[in-house]
Amino acid sequence: MYKYRLFSSKDSDAVRELVRVTFPGFLDGTYWDWKHRNYPRFDPLLVAIAEEDGEIVGCSHWLQNSLKLGSDVVVNSLLTCDLAVRLDHRGRGIAKNLLLQRRTRETFKKRGIVVNYDFAGPRLAARLYTPLLGYLPPKLSTRKYFKLLSWKKIVDFVSDVDVQRALRKEFSKVCSLNMTISLKMRSAPQLNLIFKSGKIEATEGAHGDSDITIEGDTHTFISLMNGGNITRKIVKAVLERRIKFNGKLSKLLTAYRNVGQLETVFRVIFTRDRDSVLPKATSKYDVRTFQDGDEAKIVQLLNKAYADYGGPARKSPEYWRWCCLERPDVERSGLFVAVDKRKGDVVGHVVAGRSGNVWELCYDPEQDGEEIVPMLIDKAVGYLEKAGVTSINITAPMEDKTIRRTCMDYGFIHNPPPKVFLSVLDLVKLASLLANDRKEELTTRFDETVLVKLEDAPSWISSTIFIKIGKNGVQVTDRPLPHSINLETDFLTFSSLLFGNLSPSKALSSAKFRVTPSSKVSTLVEILSCLRMKTKWFFPLSEFG
Amino acid sequence: MAEGSGLSEAREYVCRSLDKRDEEEVKRLVKNAFREFLDGEYWDWKYKQNPDFDPSLVMVAEKDGRVIGCDHWLLKDLRLSPTLEVKAVLGADIVVNPEFRGKGVGKALLVSLRYSETVKRKNPVIIYMFADVNLAQNFYTPTGGYIPPLDRTASYIKILNWRKVKENARLLNEEIRAGKFKSRLAGFELKVLFKIVNAPALCFYIAEEGIQVGEGDECFEDADIVVWSDLATLQKMNCKRGRKTNLFRAALTGKLKFRGKTSKLLSFYRNLWIIEQLFSRRVI
Numbered sequence: 001m002y003k004y005r006l007f008s009s010k011d012s013d014a015v016r017e018l019v020r021v022t023f024p025g026f027l028d029g030t031y032w033d034w035k036h037r038n039y040p041r042f043d044p045l046l047v048a049i050a051e052e053d054g055e056i057v058g059c060s061h062w063l064q065n066s067l068k069l070g071s072d073v074v075v076n077s078l079l080t081c082d083l084a085v086r087l088d089h090r091g092r093g094i095a096k097n098l099l100l101q102r103r104t105r106e107t108f109k110k111r112g113i114v115v116n117y118d119f120a121g122p123r124l125a126a127r128l129y130t131p132l133l134g135y136l137p138p139k140l141s142t143r144k145y146f147k148l149l150s151w152k153k154i155v156d157f158v159s160d161v162d163v164q165r166a167l168r169k170e171f172s173k174v175c176s177l178n179m180t181i182s183l184k185m186r187s188a189p190q191l192n193l194i195f196k197s198g199k200i201e202a203t204e205g206a207h208g209d210s211d212i213t214i215e216g217d218t219h220t221f222i223s224l225m226n227g228g229n230i231t232r233k234i235v236k237a238v239l240e241r242r243i244k245f246n247g248k249l250s251k252l253l254t255a256y257r258n259v260g261q262l263e264t265v266f267r268v269i270f271t272r273d274r275d276s277v278l279p280k281a282t283s284k285y286d287v288r289t290f291q292d293g294d295e296a297k298i299v300q301l302l303n304k305a306y307a308d309y310g311g312p313a314r315k316s317p318e319y320w321r322w323c324c325l326e327r328p329d330v331e332r333s334g335l336f337v338a339v340d341k342r343k344g345d346v347v348g349h350v351v352a353g354r355s356g357n358v359w360e361l362c363y364d365p366e367q368d369g370e371e372i373v374p375m376l377i378d379k380a381v382g383y384l385e386k387a388g389v390t391s392i393n394i395t396a397p398m399e400d401k402t403i404r405r406t407c408m409d410y411g412f413i414h415n416p417p418p419k420v421f422l423s424v425l426d427l428v429k430l431a432s433l434l435a436n437d438r439k440e441e442l443t444t445r446f447d448e449t450v451l452v453k454l455e456d457a458p459s460w461i462s463s464t465i466f467i468k469i470g471k472n473g474v475q476v477t478d479r480p481l482p483h484s485i486n487l488e489t490d491f492l493t494f495s496s497l498l499f500g501n502l503s504p505s506k507a508l509s510s511a512k513f514r515v516t517p518s519s520k521v522s523t524l525v526e527i528l529s530c531l532r533m534k535t536k537w538f539f540p541l542s543e544f545g
Numbered sequence: 546m547a548e549g550s551g552l553s554e555a556r557e558y559v560c561r562s563l564d565k566r567d568e569e570e571v572k573r574l575v576k577n578a579f580r581e582f583l584d585g586e587y588w589d590w591k592y593k594q595n596p597d598f599d600p601s602l603v604m605v606a607e608k609d610g611r612v613i614g615c616d617h618w619l620l621k622d623l624r625l626s627p628t629l630e631v632k633a634v635l636g637a638d639i640v641v642n643p644e645f646r647g648k649g650v651g652k653a654l655l656v657s658l659r660y661s662e663t664v665k666r667k668n669p670v671i672i673y674m675f676a677d678v679n680l681a682q683n684f685y686t687p688t689g690g691y692i693p694p695l696d697r698t699a700s701y702i703k704i705l706n707w708r709k710v711k712e713n714a715r716l717l718n719e720e721i722r723a724g725k726f727k728s729r730l731a732g733f734e735l736k737v738l739f740k741i742v743n744a745p746a747l748c749f750y751i752a753e754e755g756i757q758v759g760e761g762d763e764c765f766e767d768a769d770i771v772v773w774s775d776l777a778t779l780q781k782m783n784c785k786r787g788r789k790t791n792l793f794r795a796a797l798t799g800k801l802k803f804r805g806k807t808s809k810l811l812s813f814y815r816n817l818w819i820i821e822q823l824f825s826r827r828v829i
Contacts, residue, residue, distance in 0.1 A: 201742075205766060208773050208802045309697065313622040313630045319596055328590050381703070390708045398699040407701040411743035413776045417700035418675045421691035425659065430631070430670040437629045458690050460659050491690050499694050535626050536697040544675050
């Protein structure tokens with residue numbers, strides 16, 4: 001239930017803030033003080049307040065001044081201005097009630113007010129002011145002249161990460177049109193809107209790669225954005241030569257086919273209407289800085305997230321503390337943890353170092369990564385920007401589309417990762433471990449002993465190994481055993497095969513294998529296929545040597 | 546002290562395990578090799594404070610009482626599949642004093658470590674390391690049989706500013722002031738603007754007297770040449786090999802676009818070495 005009352009001096013801060021938030025870019029706190037508090041004829045009895053549970057949710061101001069109605073007729077008047085209602089309370093009749101507050105004969109009579117006037121957009125006037133209060137537009141001789149010097153506000157709006165994400169989600173089709181539309185409005189810098197790679201980008205100035213150029217005057221363009229039948233308006237403007245489209249026919253046709261969505265995108269961008277695109281739902285998750293005791297949960301999370309990848313096995317929270325927390329370029333303020341608001345569980349973390357490296361970025365695969373990842377990246381990027389780093393590096397598994405997409409939203413590009421190389425120190429033991437890991441499959445399918453003769457092996461690798469597979473189990477040894485299959489190959493081919501880089505059939509077809517007897521070729525291929533690692537490898541940046 | 550074995554040829558140096566008194570020399574050696582990456586503090590953290598650190602897995606090559614090379618191994622556990630973990634070593638930071646490179650010191654260190662008592666005792670089955678592809682092809686694969694696994698690590702980068710390019714320009718200006726490029730820069734004047742996707746705009750004013758670099762709002766709009774590109778393409782330009790081939794390829798595929806008068810573009814192409822110098826150090 002809203003309560004309406006008059007302004008008192010203790011409301012100043014709340015009203016100032018409400019007006020600042022409602023009219024961003026135009027009114028900040030200083031401006032409100034100058035316009036109202038410091039106005040010589042400021043009357044607190046002419047400022048109406050709407051509140052709910054003691055919190056100010058709306059306000060309306062009247063300023064007293066004089067208006068000249070004719071060459072000799074000057075009357076006292078009221079200017080209605082800065083009517084603001086908090087976003088989450090709109091549509092509940094608050095503006096209407098605020099406008100009606102103190103609108104009494106007594107108020108006007110006491111101050112000798114004859115006329116009340118207001119500046120408003122035609123749509124708002126038609127919807128609110130005229131039906132409610134009977135406002136009428138007078139005959140105006142006022143001409144407004146306007147010159148646009150920069151599209152900075154538009155460019156900043158479009159490059160805002162939240163807006164980017166929302167536009168991509170809402171207008172996915174036009175985001176992938178792969179075209180650049182340049183607006184060359186008379187007496188304004190060129191504005192380019194690039195719809196490419198699933199996102200929208202805005203740039204100012206000459207663009208070497210415009211697919212469609214729209215030339216015309218600002219007035220015509222604004223009128224196109226003001227609703228109504230866009231196709232009809234465009235055709236009319238083109239016929240009247242107020243607007244001109246240049247570009248390849250195929251591109252113009254593509255744009256025409258998507259005119260509905262393009263118009264909405266243009267309208268959102270030009271009105272910088274965040275509310276129409278940004279999701280209003282509150283997040284399930286929260287991000288906070290690291291706290292002692294989070295280590296164990298983080299280690300669990302890493303093990304869970306990368307369970308299917310080959311790579312470093314996590315040891316202990318102590319190891320993680322050394323690896324991340326005690327790293328020379330890591331401060332606690334650069335370490336963020338995402339938690340489930342309701343359960344308090346750790347669902348993600350990011351470790352950002354002042355060297356510009358994001359050492360770890362990980363989230364629970366069972367949680368909503370689309371929500372967690374942007375929150376974590378946002379924190380890390382914000383922290384590193386403040387730290388004044390030159391560039392930011394992030395690594396993630398290639399399959400992680402959420403991290404990839406979020407990185408792209410934040411303006412990251414792909415970069416070659418540090419290359420990892422593996423070699424074998426003890427081939428007998430490695431083959432034995434792999435064979436025992438697949439013991440069940442091997443022992444049920446095969447009953448063979450394979451002799452592997454290796455050429456060009458490093459001095460520490462034995463040049464012959466025997467793999468015995470039978471009902472009693474598997475045995476790998478370098479001690480001679482009677483064998484049924486003889487394989488001759490080189491060390492690099494055999495280790496490539498074990499590490500999964502090379503398939504046995506490919507090795508065979510490229511003549512890197514010599515198998516005797518030839519009747520056992522297919523059996524050997526099956527044994528080696530069973531032995532080889534199928535794991536994909538992933539190394540978080542914190543594990544790079 | 547475990548002396549390296551497994552090498553039959555007579556050597557002028559000896560390979561042995563790290564001793565406490567070697568630490569400062571090793572730190573210096575590592576710091577000089579990885580200038581921007583490892584300083585003393587970093588070495589202490591990476592090895593001395595590492596819960597997995599074992600000094601017997603750091604091999605040093607010593608000649609006349611001086612450490613001329615070192616190789617660090619760290620014991621790790623490596624997951625080969627969801628059900629299989631093995632003992633492994635991470636081959637980290639192998640450094641040889643530039644005076645002694647090409648004499649087999651690196652190989653001797655690697656082999657000595659492989660035959661060390663600690664490795665025999667702990668019996669790791671795999672060794673892994675991170676290296677430049679060229680170095681791996683020329684040294685690690687022939688020496689130790691290293692191969693790249695099916696690595697699914699993706700890396701992403703975002704450029705926030707061009708401070709490193711500015712630093713390069715400062716160093717280049719010092720050389721210009723010292724008269725190094727006097728004949729090449731005589732009468733030369735060019736304004737170049739780079740518009741790079743997802744990075745701040747970057748501009749160079751190159752003249753006989755020196756180079757001025759600007760970024761973001763500092764950039765001029767009246768450039769003689771405007772270059773449009775993306776970071777990935779620029780990165781390819783940064784490779785030492787095939788720079789010009791990459792340049793032509795990028796221009797032909799539309800990944801690199803130029804705008805400017807033909808005379809200015811030719812002048813830009815002829816003096817591409819300046820841009821190469823400005824981007825020569827790692828800036829991305």
